[in-house]
Amino acid sequence: MSDQSNLPVQEPALVNKAKKANLILVFGILSVLFSIIPLAGIVFAILAFCLFAKNRSARTLMKAEVGKTLAIIGIFVNIIASAIELLFYPLNNPPSWLSVLRSDFLASSFWIDFENNFISEKRYLYIFKGLGVTFEVTFFAVLLGIALGVIVALVRSSYDTLKEEMRGGFGKGLLWFFNKLCGVYLTVIRGTPVVVQLMIIYFVIFASSNNKILVAVLAFGINSGAYVAEIIRGGIMSIDRGQFEAGRSLGFGYVRTMAFIIIPQAFKTVLPALANEFIVLIKETSVSGYVGLQELTKGGDIIRSRTYSAFMPLIAVAIIYLVIVMFFSWLVSLLERRLKNSER
């Protein structure tokens, strides 16, 4: 065995590249951590950017990419934190220009509006609690959706593969029945608006229950399951038939071939699409207000109905969705890159 003898020696350029990428990552993290201290975070962010701009080769590494994005986040957080501290940090003897600035700000219509919408009567709680509910519903709905989607995808692709192989009889009849059932599920769910499904589940099926979160999780989970099923079925079908035949020819049965050979490969190819489904679902849960669930959008809407000002609460809600979606989209893009790299 020539195990160790001809391993390529780590090239210095490669080591250097990795070191630079690590440095970018560290500066990125520091820029976020230090954003409480005015301007300190910005210094680290700029350091990270300089390194990122100067080292073309290091850019290809994931760590550098993460570091750069953290630096961008750091700058935003830093600017906001600095502004807040400038305006509100308690000082014994503030310089006169600062006192003027602060009293002007407190008298500005922006601040009055802001205070009225978010601070008085702790109205920000509508936003925070709503955000929590949005995440809770989305998280469990995604789990339910994936569970349903996997089952439906397996039934449908099993039926496609096994209908020729199976001898007639009870098993085949059962599979035929479940396949039809799944077909009906997909048609109905994808053929009707999610809001209508939500209202039917709340007002018709669960008319006696008042657990709105449970209803929302069920509605969005069942809805998402239909889309996830098609994503996963596409993933299973995208796997070369030869993989299936190789598994079977070794002596694995249908179920084990799926479990050991096909599903792991299919899952890898559909992971980004599944993550995207999560992102879509975050936005879709915004219609939960139809059954009176106080999630993020409803929270903003309640504030609007109390203060009679629409701009602040609705824009705030929009910004929060946007930040969340951008963040998760970025994570998905990292994931995609990672999967692509691991294929070679």
Place this chain on the structure above:
Amino acid sequence: MSADNNVIISVKDLKKYYNDGEVKALDGVTTDIKKGEVVVVIGPSGSGKSTFLRSLNLLERPTGGTITFEGSDIMAPSTDINKLRQKMGMVFQHFNLFPHLTILRNMTIAPMKLNGLSKEDAEKKALSLLERVGLADRAKAYPSQLSGGQKQRIAIVRALAMDPEVMLFDEPTSALDPEMVGEVLDVMKNLAKAGMTMVCVTHEMGFAREVGTRVIFMDCGRIIEENTPEQIFTNPQNERLKSFLQKVL
């Protein structure tokens, strides 16, 4: 009961039709495969060679005829097809290694899950097989890191790890760059010399001559001529075989 005791696979009047009989991929194939034989199947493209080979382990379900393996009808409802396939290793034109598993795992997954071998035993066996084909140093690699010739050698030893009684090869060198054909054929030759029963669909006439014990020439879903390599190559009888050999030799 006139059956020769040495017969492992007996094929009688095997038929495989597609599109309600419009395409007759196999149109009545009858032959016996004996222990230790190296049967080489040749014939033009579309003549039914793959269909014949894939029927032997029921990757294709025949439309008619019978196949018996070690005396029992493999299409009988009582036959455990998965058990049967464990005794027939198969090597494909496009290797079909599992890309998400390391070479070692590719070779140990079936022995561990199906034969109940311990991880240790399975790996020991895999490594000794890998050594036989000169790839022991690639045990931890993934298939995508190997050349075509290496992949096919791995595919062969992956099948061997199940201790099959017969090995089926479907054009194992057709997808390879010319310079890699030799390394795969060498492995197959060694296997033949070690006494393995083999059925090989191939266009490598040199291989057929050197290690083949019998050559089957197929056309239009039938066996047209069947003889020793000597006879097939030096004294072909059928016109279609003659013109086929003229094209490939």
